[in-house]
Every structure is written in C-alpha cells, then in structure tokens.
Amino acid sequence: MAAVLTSPLRRARQTAEAVAAATGAPLHVRQRLVETDFGAWEGLTFPEARDRDPQLHAEWLGSESVAPPGGESFAAVGLRVAAELADVLREYPASTVVVVSHVTPIKMLLRDALQAGPGVLYRLHLDLAALSIVDVYPDGGASVRLVNDTSHHPDDDGPPAS
Numbered sequence: 001m002a003a004v005l006t007s008p009l010r011r012a013r014q015t016a017e018a019v020a021a022a023t024g025a026p027l028h029v030r031q032r033l034v035e036t037d038f039g040a041w042e043g044l045t046f047p048e049a050r051d052r053d054p055q056l057h058a059e060w061l062g063s064e065s066v067a068p069p070g071g072e073s074f075a076a077v078g079l080r081v082a083a084e085l086a087d088v089l090r091e092y093p094a095s096t097v098v099v100v101s102h103v104t105p106i107k108m109l110l111r112d113a114l115q116a117g118p119g120v121l122y123r124l125h126l127d128l129a130a131l132s133i134v135d136v137y138p139d140g141g142a143s144v145r146l147v148n149d150t151s152h153h154p155d156d157d158g159p160p161a162s
C-alpha cells in the first residue's frame with residue numbers, strides 16, 4: 001500500500017491512523033477529502049434543514065448546483081473530489097492507496113467511476129467506516145469492485161442482558 005489519504009476532520013483521521021498503523025503505509029491529510037460544507041445547515045438533521053428552508057431544501061434535493069445557505073453544492077464537491085483524484089493518480093501511479101473520507105465525497109468518487117448521473121447520490125447508502133473499492137486505470141477507466149462493505153465491523157448483538 002503506497003499511502004493512506006484522509007480528510008482533515010477528526011473522525012476520518014482516527015480511522016486513517018488505524019489503517020496506517022496496521023499497514024505501515026504513510027498517512028497524508030488531504031483537504032479536498034473533507035465532507036460537504038453544509039453552511040447554515042451544518043449540524044442540523046435532514047428534517048431540521050427541510051423545516052428551516054423548505055423551498056431551498058427542495059431545490060437542493062433536485063439539483064447538484066444548488067447549495068445550502070453559505071455552503072457548498074454537490075457539483076462543487078464533485079469538482080473538488082475529481083481534482084483530488086487527478087492529483088492522487090499523478091502522485092501514486094499504478095499504486096494502491098486507501099482514501100478515508102466522508103459520505104458525499106465517496107459517493108462522488110463512486111458516481112464518477114460508474115459514469116452515473118446525479119440521481120445515484122440519493123440512491124447509494126454508505127455506512128460509517130464502510131469499505132468501497134474502485135480500480136482506476138491509466139486510460140481513465142474505472143471498475144467498482146465493492147460498495148459499502150461492513151463485514152469488518154464487529155457484530156452488534158444489542159445491549160448486554162441484565
């Protein structure tokens with residue numbers, strides 16, 4: 001493994017640090033792997049954002065180019081992630097890298113690899129710390145080998161019996 005690349009946000013860095021420690025690969029923080037900037041909606045639940053700005057929220061769900069107030073559109077996230085991927089491919093040609101990021105940037109990578117339309121963003125579910133694998137080829141082609149694998153998560157048997 002050539003490198004572990006991570007978002008600067010703590011929750012991603014913690015996962016990336018564990019992967020780097022287990023593999024011995026160097027860890028690099030990459031700003032463009034950060035989650036979407038939700039602006040005024042940051043920290044709100046989906047229903048709270050909808051209730052706060054019903055018209056804008058509906059427009060946001062219908063178009064990648066609409067951003068939350070003071071935030072970032074999905075189109076902007078897509079451009080940011082595509083630029084990061086181009087740099088990663090240049091810096092690590094024919095190499096295996098682990099990217100630790102967040103739901104929207106990962107969905108953008110998967111969308112682009114699948115050459116899918118914007119609707120795929122609303123149809124993909126990604127769990128926390130799930131594994132997705134994409135092979136990217138020198139000619140720009142890609143193959144999605146795995147999406148949202150959680151087989152490495154410990155079994156959750158519920159709360160202990162009293």
